[in-house]
Amino acid sequence: MAQGYRSQLDGLRAIATSENSLSRARTAPRYPHPGGSTAIGSNLAYRLGKLRDLGLLQGVWLDCGCAEGGYTEALGAWGAQKAIGVDPERSRIDEAIARKLVNDKKLNRRPDAIEYHCCTDDFPLPDASVDAVLLNEVLEHVANEAATLREIWRVLRPGGHLVVMSPNRWFPFEGHGMRFAGRNFGFPIPLLPWLPSSWSARVMAARNYWPHELRNVVATAGFEIEKVDYVLPVFELYQWLPASV
Template sequence: MPLAQARTAPRYRHPGGSTAFGTNLAYRLGKLKELGLLEGVWLDCGCADGGYTEALVASGADKAIGVDPEQSRIDEASARRQAALERGDRRAQRTEYYCCTDNFPLPAASVDAALMNEVLEHVADEAATLREIHRVLRPGGRLVVISPNRWFPFEGHGMRVMGRDFGFPIPLLPWLPYRLATKVMSARNYWPHELRDTVAAAGFQIEKVDYVLPVFELYQWMPAFAISAYRRLMPIIERSPLRRFGVSTMIVARRPA
């Protein structure tokens, strides 16, 4: 059983929640596999409790290094790694975890690829984080950034108004004028060209701009038959202009050789 499949999926999720389980995880990593990227040494930047770090190794990466600024998350990931080692799962030997912010404990040009899955919108300094990833990537290495798409008509992270948090998807919030939306948004939200330009400004060459559709893994308010029908249509939507309304934008970029 792949490490990531051993994780317990939560009963309820929304677009701003974790994607490190089940169909959502397989769908997102499937995009990377189709591009032939799941090999070599990966950096999972903002790894949380290690769901994608584990899955990268299970999906073909030679090694995956998870970094996150919250010690409690790193402790949870490390504990699960230790449990896997005790079970004799050799793949756990190919994962590492470090608690850090923008100064990664890694040599320059030491990783082949880096993943920022729903992370860039949360960091304190986008430019500083991207520069640090640029430093540890080998020349020619790839960066994959997946962050909220403002064309998606819901803000999955909720909003904060007058000191009160509303932690559920807020309809049409991303479509408000930026100066109004940012006053209440709990996390950044990017138009696709904004995300592309942010990555390019850090010295990366953009190779691909793609979109990530919502998978509706455990949508509390959607009936099962509707989710099943939607998933059957996903390959068609992926080839249509409707893909631009995906929940997230995916940027694939390269550190110039």
């Protein structure tokens, strides 16, 4: 589900999206493991194509929860004048920086076109310094949704956009796996999202939003909904699932 949010105060906009449509695609050459990076194959191209079609791939982008920088690099390649990646895991940022240095040389790219920072709560960026923020399957993992959205609000320029891509609870599989009896099960769990929240929250590895819940979370932070849409058929990621599902 994709949702657009615009600030009710100063024109900040956000577009939140979910990858959970029940159609099936077989075009991606490689597929992520459950809970892994989606920055591979046609998955990445499909998601960035959504942003391109909305005319958003320009200006300065912040990739919040960038992991190894797959989407950060792609944002620059697809039209952003600058892309900044932030992530709390030092090892992932180190890998992203190593990739950046290789690509800077290979592409004869400006060294400041892509940058990375390891941080948790506060972004090392000035107020009103970015045109758009990407939260790609990140909001469901953060410790404090409201605090994360407040920090995003701080760095967004007036008229900027927040794009949220997050699981849709209407989809019958939990793609992050589950925790049970002290063990992690890293494969899609059928029907787990449809259990009552009081039950599923005990075992789910990440949050999973009903559409109205995601709207409320972002709108409460002051953003106005601008667009709601679906992003990627999740069955593309798990090719071993029966085609009749």
